[in-house]
Amino acid sequence: ELQTREKSGDEGGGVAAPPPMFAGLSDVSISEDIPVEGEITVPVGSHSPDEDYSTLDEPVKDTIMRDLKAVGKKFVHVMYPKKSSALLRDWDLWGPLVLCVSLALMLQGGSADSKDDGGPQFAEVFVIIWFGAVVITLNSKLLGGTISFFQSLCVLGYCVLPLTVAMLVCRLVLLAGSGTVIFIVRLVVVMAMFAWSTLASTAFLADSQPPNRKALVVYPIFLFYFVISWMILTFPPQ
Amino acid sequence: GCWGGFSLQPLVDDTEDVSLDFGNEEELALRKARIRHPLATFFHLFFRVSAIVTYLLCDWFSKSFVACFVTILLLLSFDFWSVKNVTGRLLVGLRWWNQIDEDGKSHWIFEAKKVSTSIAASTEAEARIFWLGLIICPVIWTVFFFSTLFSLKLKWLALVIAGISLQTANLYGYIHCKLGGKKSITKVTSRF
Numbered sequence: 109e110l111q112t113r114e115k116s117g118d119e120g121g122g123v124a125a126p127p128p129m130f131a132g133l134s135d136v137s138i139s140e141d142i143p144v145e146g147e148i149t150v151p152v153g154s155h156s157p158d159e160d161y162s163t164l165d166e167p168v169k170d171t172i173m174r175d176l177k178a179v180g181k182k183f184v185h186v187m188y189p190k191k192s193s194a195l196l197r198d199w200d201l202w203g204p205l206v207l208c209v210s211l212a213l214m215l216q217g218g219s220a221d222s223k224d225d226g227g228p229q230f231a232e233v234f235v236i237i238w239f240g241a242v243v244i245t246l247n248s249k250l251l252g253g254t255i256s257f258f259q260s261l262c263v264l265g266y267c268v269l270p271l272t273v274a275m276l277v278c279r280l281v282l283l284a285g286s287g288t289v290i291f292i293v294r295l296v297v298v299m300a301m302f303a304w305s306t307l308a309s310t311a312f313l314a315d316s317q318p319p320n321r322k323a324l325v326v327y328p329i330f331l332f333y334f335v336i337s338w339m340i341l342t343f344p345p346q
Numbered sequence: 347g348c349w350g351g352f353s354l355q356p357l358v359d360d361t362e363d364v365s366l367d368f369g370n371e372e373e374l375a376l377r378k379a380r381i382r383h384p385l386a387t388f389f390h391l392f393f394r395v396s397a398i399v400t401y402l403l404c405d406w407f408s409k410s411f412v413a414c415f416v417t418i419l420l421l422l423s424f425d426f427w428s429v430k431n432v433t434g435r436l437l438v439g440l441r442w443w444n445q446i447d448e449d450g451k452s453h454w455i456f457e458a459k460k461v462s463t464s465i466a467a468s469t470e471a472e473a474r475i476f477w478l479g480l481i482i483c484p485v486i487w488t489v490f491f492f493s494t495l496f497s498l499k500l501k502w503l504a505l506v507i508a509g510i511s512l513q514t515a516n517l518y519g520y521i522h523c524k525l526g527g528k529k530s531i532t533k534v535t536s537r538f
Contacts, residue, residue, distance in 0.1 A: 171431050197446040205423060209416055216412060230412045231501045256452035258444065316450065 179203050182262075186269045186308055196312060199258050204265020207272050208237050214275045215339060233339065240332045241265060248313065248325045255316040264332070267309035271333065274301035275340045286345035294341060302337040306330055380471040383436045387475055390433040393425030394483045397509065401490065401502075415505055426512040429480070430519065435459070437476040440523035456523040480520060484513040 179202050212233040245260040278294045309329050314322045397418050404414035435441045439459030446452050487509040494502050
């Protein structure tokens, strides 16, 4: 008698309805000592549509952990920028949101008009960062860049990380006083972080441009981080 | 035949009790329930409604503009993420996302789950709650936009615009899924 062992319960997700079992096999005779076994699985690459099809039913915790890990990986990539196209493909805007909010929180309260409760400055920083990033992205797209809109926003947003660190350092340093030495320390830190931000973002963004246009793409990025660095550096000591 | 030695008997004896599988009763209750994903339904509405309520009542909660701004922004972001990634697929079986292939081209993909009769599938009531929540909230934020503009409270404008964009993005994504989802299914399955 024919003995077959099939993997139970797999449907190969979307395979066309199989023909009635054992149709056409009724005239095949196989010796009983040789079990015929096989697996009905479809070899698939790790290409996303298949993965995501199965993630349609995954538990919520998995979704959260997956996204958190992706964000963490990007933060690490900003600190050690080496070109990685896989990173660029998996964009998200959580990092930029967190960085923007922290930077804006740290920058408010710097106005001489203390009854203002920091309202306008907070919204200003927010608008400068997001509007600036959108303008740079549009600029690079108009110049014929191959990178997508949200990818570019993602990179620009994540590369604000060194400047956020600079802001933190500045505020801590300012707690110690406000002399010339303190100012020089702040200047050096901010300049170093500004260079880091600009280099990190151009490492990711400039490659999507044809070579004779790289400078045209780099200078708005330079300007963008310069404005942010300026806001950080001119944050008045209390 | 090789059944020698056994005598055939009717499968169920008259005196034998037919044992019920008690698991079926729970499944039956689940099948009859009007809301099968209570947590997802709650969170679908919770973040959106809290954002709107906080915006309306922020003067009572706290005098600080910054605290209100950050709170509402965080609520809007959590709402966007949870509706896009969780409640959409649990409550109506739809999902949309963006994918960038090796060439760097970006594709927007809209998926609709084929109708499943499993007990974990979503119900009429859940779908209704989902779509109502999805449609009404962006409308409310648009109303806020005009009221902010005309009352010249411009510092809130950035927040209202962020709210409108995030909620409209989800609305648009899901409508696209609903209308065009069947195409994606056939596209995916043809790869096999």
